[in-house]
Amino acid sequence: MLTLVGEDRPGIVAGVTDALFRGGWNLGEASMIRLGGNFSVMMMVRGTGDVTEALRPAAQSMGLHMHVDEISGDLHQHMVPNIQVRVSGADRAGIVAQVTGALAEAGFNILELESDVAGSRERPVYIMNIQGVTETTLERVEQALDALGDVDVSVSSIETLIG
Amino acid sequence: MAVLEILRIPDERLKRPSEPVEHFDDALRAFIADLEETRRHGPGAVGIAAPQVGCFQRIVIVDVSNTRKPVPNHGHMVLVNPEIVHWEGYEMGREGCLSVPDYTGNVIRATHIRLKARDPHGAALEYTMEGFEARALQHEIDHLDGTLFIDRVVSRRTDLFRRKVYQKGGAKD
Numbered sequence: 264m265l266t267l268v269g270e271d272r273p274g275i276v277a278g279v280t281d282a283l284f285r286g287g288w289n290l291g292e293a294s295m296i297r298l299g300g301n302f303s304v305m306m307m308v309r310g311t312g313d314v315t316e317a318l319r320p321a322a323q324s325m326g327l328h329m330h331v332d333e334i335s336g337d338l339h340q341h342m343v344p345n346i347q348v349r350v351s352g353a354d355r356a357g358i359v360a361q362v363t364g365a366l367a368e369a370g371f372n373i374l375e376l377e378s379d380v381a382g383s384r385e386r387p388v389y390i391m392n393i394q395g396v397t398e399t400t401l402e403r404v405e406q407a408l409d410a411l412g413d414v415d416v417s418v419s420s421i422e423t424l425i426g
Numbered sequence: 427m428a429v430l431e432i433l434r435i436p437d438e439r440l441k442r443p444s445e446p447v448e449h450f451d452d453a454l455r456a457f458i459a460d461l462e463e464t465r466r467h468g469p470g471a472v473g474i475a476a477p478q479v480g481c482f483q484r485i486v487i488v489d490v491s492n493t494r495k496p497v498p499n500h501g502h503m504v505l506v507n508p509e510i511v512h513w514e515g516y517e518m519g520r521e522g523c524l525s526v527p528d529y530t531g532n533v534i535r536a537t538h539i540r541l542k543a544r545d546p547h548g549a550a551l552e553y554t555m556e557g558f559e560a561r562a563l564q565h566e567i568d569h570l571d572g573t574l575f576i577d578r579v580v581s582r583r584t585d586l587f588r589r590k591v592y593q594k595g596g597a598k599d
Contacts (some may be wrong), residue, residue: 422519422558423520423522424565425469425524426471426475
C-alpha cells in the first residue's frame with residue numbers, strides 16, 4: 264500500500280503513475296483526493312523490487328512524502344454497503360469520535376467515510392458521509408446515534424440495484 | 427428454457443444500440459422466457475435487458491418486488507420497445523450490473539418517469555413509476571441504447587444541485 268502526500272499541484276498523479284509504470288509496477292485499487300490544499304494518494308501496487316527507489320525521483324521533484332506498507336490484501340474483496348449515515352452540525356471537537364464510536368458499538372463496519380468542513384471560518388459546519396455494512400437493523404443503528412443531541416444524523420438503507 | 431450467456435465488459439457488443447421489435451410472435455416469447463430465466467440465475471438482479479445476452483432487440487424485464495425494504499412497484503414487468511416519455515426529479519443511488527462483475531457505483535437517475543411500451547403480444551402498456559423501480563427501468567433502457575451505468579458513475583462528492591434536468595443520453599448542463 265503506497266501513500267503519498269504533498270502540496271497540491273497539477274501533474275502529481277501523472278508523475279507518480281508514470282514512474283510506477285516505467286518501473287514495472289501494476290496498480291490496483293486507489294483513492295486520491297485533495298484535502299486542505301494537499302493532495303493525498305493511497306494506492307495498491309504490485310510488482311517486484313523496491314518501489315521506494317522507483318518512485319524517489321518523482322516524489323522528490325514534486326515534494327511528496329511517501330510511505331510504503333507491505334500488505335497481504337488482494338483485489339476483488341469488495342463489500343457492498345447497506346447503510347448510509349449522514350451527519351451535519353456546527354463544528355466542534357468530538358463529532359467523528361462520538362458518531363463512529365456509536366457505530367462501532369452497533370457492529371457497523373465503515374467502508375467509506377468522507378467529511379468536509381463547510382460554512383465559513385467564523386461559523387464552520389462539519390458534514391460527514393459514511394457508508395458501511397452491518398447485519399443489525401437500520402432502527403438499531405438509529406437508536407445507537409440517538410444521543411448526539413447537537414448534530415443532525417440521518418440513517419438510511421442503501422439498496423444497490425443490480426440490472 | 428435456458429440460461430443464456432451474459433456479455434461482460436469489455437465486450438464491445440454492450441455498446442451496440444438495439445433495434446425495435448417488429449414481430450410479436452412465439453419466437454419472441456420463447457426468448458423472453460430464456461431472458462427471464464437468465465435474470466433469475468444472476469445474483470439478485472432486479473432487471474435484465476436483451477442486449478446483455480447478445481440479442482440486440484428492445485426488450486427489458488424488471489421486477490423490484492423483492493427488495494430488502496419494500497419499494498413502490500408494479501411487480502414483474504416484461505417491456506418490449508419501452509420508451510420513457512417523461513422524466514422528473516433526480517437523485518443518486520448505487521448500482522451494479524450483471525455485465526460489470528464486482529463493481530458498484532453511484533449514478534444520478536430521474537426519480538419519476540412515465541413510460542410507454544408493448545407487452546410480449548404487442549398490446550400497448552403505460553406506466554408511471556418512481557424511485558428504485560424508475561431507476562431500474564432507466565438502467566435497463568440504457569442497455570438498449572448501448573450505455574452502461576459505468577458511463578454515468580459520479581463521485582459521491584458530486585454536487586447534485588449543480589446538475590440540471592436528466593435527459594436521454596446523460597445529465598446535461
